[in-house]
Amino acid sequence: MIGFMLTIIRRDLLLVARQPAEMINPLVFFVLVIAMFPLGISPEASILSQVAAGVIWVAAMLATLLSLELLFKLDHDDGSLEQLLLAPYPSWCLVLSKVFVHWLVSGLPLILISPFIAMMLFLPDHAIPTLMLSLLLGTPTLSLLGAIGAALVTGVRGGGMLLTLLILPLYVPVIIFGASSVAAAAQGMPVDGYMALLAAMLVFALMITPWAAGSALKL
Amino acid sequence: MIGFMLTIIRRDLLLVARQPAEMINPLVFFVLVIAMFPLGISPEASILSQVAAGVIWVAAMLATLLSLELLFKLDHDDGSLEQLLLAPYPSWCLVLSKVFVHWLVSGLPLILISPFIAMMLFLPDHAIPTLMLSLLLGTPTLSLLGAIGAALVTGVRGGGMLLTLLILPLYVPVIIFGASSVAAAAQGMPVDGYMALLAAMLVFALMITPWAAGSALKL
Amino acid sequence: MSSSSSAMSDLFFTSDLACERDFRVLYSSLNFSVKAGDLWHIKGRNGAGKTTLLRQLAGLHSVDTGQVLYPNEATKVIYVGHKLGLKEQLTAEENLSWLAGLNGFSTKLQRYAALEQVGLSGYEENAVEQLSAGQKRRVALARLHLCKAEVWLLDEPFTSLDQQGIVDEQDWLNQHTLAGGAVIMTSHQDISLPQVKVLDLSLYAGSSLGDLSREGGSST
């Protein structure tokens, strides 16, 4: 089982290495979308710092969501998903391995770049550790929940938009607590409660996703 | 030539009719993304009405962008793009027909629903006609410019993100003038200048896209 | 066609298997068992249901009526279908590596040897997207030499292969069955091996859904 998961992880990392754009793309998307806001709203620090937390979280969510679309789709289209499912191991191993690589490649870079983004949007410096920690707890949840949608739309045409529809409603709590935690930190309020909630949601996603995505893949 | 374009338009509309979700999806994406902002930022009318114009325009841009991804990709994957290109007509006919259907199906519904969205974000009522007019002038430009990117990423894996990178920079002026026009209208200022600029950009896109996307497809 | 009573010596068997798509019964009352050394050639005209049957045997298509049973849970099965399951960006060798990894373990040397067997030496480090249709199929087939699976389910494995390729492949099929494996394959071309048993799907074609509820007995 471990061997099976390692095989998948190795393969997916190799694929990323062969096409590094896949790794950089969500990151640049994240940065670009955020860069649109000062253009569309107003370049003033007073306004931007008010909306910063929300904008960062929404952008992170969109970047995760869009890169999730292909999580299983490419494997489905070339027939390798069939082969993965035929292997004599439970399908949740497959799901967890793929989600892990996805997060490593699309979620982690977001977290690492977030301090710079925060600066661009005039988020107070003392809120940055909270921002990073909340992203660290929140982005795996986004990847996990998103994997359910990705599994459901595998093999369906025009999946990208559909995935959004399926999954965005499920993301609502993560967005709310993620953004609120950062906003609270910016105002110098305690954030322990938020972090506990984000962690609880991560655990919840870890429990539900392997089953839901696993069974969706086998449809 | 007209016959050729009508054939394509009929085919694409038929495809949409066969899968109406494709039409509703950009719309729902638009609404969903916008609904996330109050959650992420704040539910207060005073803040929301300030960011409304920018948020609506950024969401419209994202919705257009993401639905553009598949403009030529699906045709490429099943080989029907080859057949379309082999037909004895210039490739700009193909581009214009496909962009027209795309706008009809994804741009127009956005415009029609925008008054409701504006209400939810507490945009002043008197800014709504400007919002709709600016979207009417702006979304075709977005579709046209996006088609260039869509043509370039045809046949490339993981196109969605790549497309964003290519095209977002081109969208910047549209976003700026579109959002500014609405913001100006909200403050009761004249918007003729903005509209003229948006119209000029539309003409520019109409001139450049058929050639650029047409040649990109033949690569 | 053996009855299901001799079940325990079989690699697998079907009992009253049936399939219906879009209100048309493709086949019904299909009872056949596959033993070590069998080489089944499934025939039938376009749309007869060959692909569907193979996918049911592999467990990739849901079985609603009847059963497919593998008495020994550990029986290893390889399925190579219309879609080859290769990652286009990876090289031939890397593809073999992960495909073999699904069922066990292989060394680089073994993978090179398998690729040589299918006539692809020199192409080991080429990305699969740079291979021709026939070469891709050969990569997919190389897996058969690498994983020690008892049952091979092959859907039109001769597609895109040149004539030498087809001859070679029949040789592999022969060796596999002689070594105690079993092959179930579809093809519109004839197979020139003595041990071939033909399963003609047209003999099991049903006409209406009503048939599915009947017990036993094959319809014509």
Place this chain on the structure above:
Amino acid sequence: MSSSSSAMSDLFFTSDLACERDFRVLYSSLNFSVKAGDLWHIKGRNGAGKTTLLRQLAGLHSVDTGQVLYPNEATKVIYVGHKLGLKEQLTAEENLSWLAGLNGFSTKLQRYAALEQVGLSGYEENAVEQLSAGQKRRVALARLHLCKAEVWLLDEPFTSLDQQGIVDEQDWLNQHTLAGGAVIMTSHQDISLPQVKVLDLSLYAGSSLGDLSREGGSST
């Protein structure tokens, strides 16, 4: 193989056509002309470059060395490749409608007739995604009966067809050439028509990039 001097009576001809992929020369100094009534069977082992050649003839793959020339600009060409160019969601009839619309005009009656000719009557209103591999290919081939094109470029058109299908198709090829059309096709199976001319790509295989700079003369 005629020289390019008889050009004006040809439907099209190549002059010194060559192709190189990944620093390997697939073929070079390819001079052949296609006249009305010709049926060319392009042969070669897997990876020889058959698909690449057909795509060069169709104008879908860039020609860097040599030329492909259609003396008459209005010559109509149909290319059916590995990818069939069908929209899976649309029905067989709707697909034919737009495909035929690219080159002219067709009535619903004609489309039904074309589908009947390829043995798909009864499947006209089925979405293509619900058809089997062979049935899909038949839909793509139905186009040949609908559009009046002089030149047919067919890449392995027998793939997935059952035996009756292959016999039927050879019949169509025969009729098309007798009626003054031309067919250039690849296949690993033999064609049992008297007028077949074989183009064996292995005779034009170059060995190294250097060959491309040489003028004329085919290397072995």
Place this chain on the structure above:
Amino acid sequence: MYFESFDGFWHMAGHGPYVWSSYGLFVALLCLNVWHARSQKLKALKQAKAFIRRN
């Protein structure tokens, strides 16, 4: 009857448009749903009958 006149019933002291449009929506959308379901069923019934005729 709570209202004195029909006019009073119609205007509901200025809240008429709100109340009537709400009730209208409720009735209209539910009827639409039942109607759609029924038409769906009639279609299926017709198809099933056609199936018998074909066989």
Place this chain on the structure above:
Amino acid sequence: MTQSIWRMPRWFHQMGSPKWFYDFGGSLQPWFAIAAFALLTWGMVWGLAFAPADYQQGNSFRIMYVHVPAALLSQSVFLGMAVAGAVGIIWKIKVAFMVARSCIAIGATFTAIALLTGAIWGKPTWGAYWVWDARLTSTLVLLFLYAGVMALNQAITDRQIAGKATAILAIVGTINIPIIKYSVEWWNTLHQSSSFTLTAKPSMPADMYLPLLLTVLGSYCVFVLVILIRTRAQILQTQSGANWLMQHRDITGA
């Protein structure tokens, strides 16, 4: 092929048979139609014409008799959909998947009605059609959830696969509904002084709450009615050719 952990009771098995459902549902259908019509007419006429106006909100209060049933049903239907889906997955009952699918359209309709009537009600009471109040927001999210299930259902052409996919999404969605509701409430109270609370008066006079009871019951009847019709339609579609159906008097016309 996995064995169910839970044994299925006998009557359950029977209910899973399309034939049984088709016949029994058919005999129930007219009763629900009559009940729905009677209860709703009675309740709505009572609510519109006879119930007293609210001392604070005046006549706009009458919207409650359609708003509250719709809001209640929007949630019940989603729960029903998830339960049906779970039953289908656990016991592999095809009819359960069909029931789950039948829930989508009617549930989305009730949600839309709740939102629209709520928005209309908001104008005279709050002076705005929309505010980002917790309950409103979570109803909006519920509508999105329905939209997702609906879109997924449309996108998958194979009926059986669509049924299972719907079930999975409905289950995941249902588990999430309380989380969404809680988080939204929490979010809103954090930012906004609770200026707008939905007025729930426990001590309503009977004249005020009895019509509500009637419309709520009537709405449930509409729900069941639509489920019966749609599920029976799906049975007709998927069982074409089955012997029992071919000899059924609905089809032979006898």
